[in-house]
Amino acid sequence: MRIEDEIHQKNFKDDYRRLLANLLFTNNWLNQQLMPFFKDLGLTLQQHNVLAILRGQQPDPVCFGDIQNRMVDRNSNVTRLIDKLIEKGYVTRDICQTNRRMIEVRITEPGMRKLGQVDENFPKLFAKLHNLTQEEAVLVSNLLDKLRG
Amino acid sequence: MRIEDEIHQKNFKDDYRRLLANLLFTNNWLNQQLMPFFKDLGLTLQQHNVLAILRGQQPDPVCFGDIQNRMVDRNSNVTRLIDKLIEKGYVTRDICQTNRRMIEVRITEPGMRKLGQVDENFPKLFAKLHNLTQEEAVLVSNLLDKLRG
DNA sequence: GTACATTACTTGTATATACAAATATTCAAG
DNA sequence: CTTGAATATTTGTATATACAAGTAATGTAC
Incomplete structure (x- = not known):
């Protein structure tokens, strides 16, 4: 899913701003995969x-x-x-x-x-x-x- | 700088493990750029x-x-x-x-x-x-x- | 129109984080 | 061999996070 749709933002001022939002959002996504995995263990x-x-x-x-x-x-x-x-x-x-x-x-x-x-x-x-x-x-x-x- | 050098790890078992470490490390790096920037403001x-x-x-x-x-x-x-x-x-x-x-x-x-x-x-x-x-x-x-x- | 579920937000709490200050050991200069 | 700087870890504290439980308003079924 595109970052625009994930955070309901129609478009970004430039590609670097889109990258920044994407890096931060992806890290949150990743933590939500990792945390329960390790917690179970x-x-x-x-x-x-x-x-x-x-x-x-x-x-x-x-x-x-x-x-x-x-x-x-x-x-x-x-x-x-x-x-x-x-x-x-x-x-x-x-x-x-x-x-x-x-x-x-x-x-x-x-x-x-x-x-x-x-x-x-x-x-x-x-x-x-x-x-x-x-x-x-x-x-x-x-x-x-x-x-x- | 390669992720291997950043965290002093000679090599990764596979490319997905390297990617995972890299995403997490890069997010930390990014936060260290962002936090003082916003804190100053x-x-x-x-x-x-x-x-x-x-x-x-x-x-x-x-x-x-x-x-x-x-x-x-x-x-x-x-x-x-x-x-x-x-x-x-x-x-x-x-x-x-x-x-x-x-x-x-x-x-x-x-x-x-x-x-x-x-x-x-x-x-x-x-x-x-x-x-x-x-x-x-x-x-x-x-x-x-x-x-x- | 009453009971029960759902929605939207709030509060509580245990743990984690960021960051500064404190301690304790070693090093290095004279 | 004493003093001050440097190194390695610890502690304190304010704020943030994760997550569960609580409250209040609305919707829905009968």
Whole structure:
């Protein structure tokens, strides 16, 4: 459905304004697909992002700063995110012995199992993006890279 | 900058996962451009969105439901948004006399002037989107329309 | 014309976000 | 070896969001 119809706006002053509205609207649409998906699995999008980062570095730990730099959403409060993940038993935190300002975060076995469970369900999530062909997905992605400069 | 470099991830399992990360990351990037822009002008993105909708219907009023349906961000709480805009003197609210469940919202003269001030500053905001050519902007926008189905 | 569903908006609340200030450790200069 | 700057994380707080429940007016069936 065209963005004009989605937000009941007949036309835009120029193509950049249409793009801006479209990016914001599409992000909202995307969040409405993602939030219930992760909620059903007992995670938030950001919590999943952290777990995936930790799995990627296994068996090495990752410190808060590195987690922040690798997150898709840079505004997340890593301290509080990790608190939640510890509550759920999916990660551990230890003070780094070589630099005691830093915190070493590691994913636990239950955390790995939870990620595995998410992976099993991913196909039904990604099915929602398959209105685009693979070539179109690559094209949009590259243009977004270009947009950010 | 490629999304792989932005979030320090060597590669993605497939092009749809790369697209998903890229859409979310780009939205965060976009918000970091938009938020200070509107903050400097004493508005939030959603407040501006409402004002623009009201100007579009002038001199007719717009009810809450219609505002919601035309907003880029459908999750906004229109009641509280309007409360803020009344506080600032940019809109008025009246009970609709033909259907007293409905609220008629209208933009005020100060609201129009504020919108005018935003318009004056828009070029410097949209400059940030000009890493894409006009053709590319159209292309991305159309592909986003297609993505949502 | 009364009862029940529907519509339109409001309120409450738990959680999340943005952003600034605080703490605690290490580094670096003299 | 002390002082001040830099780094890494934590805490505080005001505002925003998601979502469920509440209220009030209208529509509809009998």
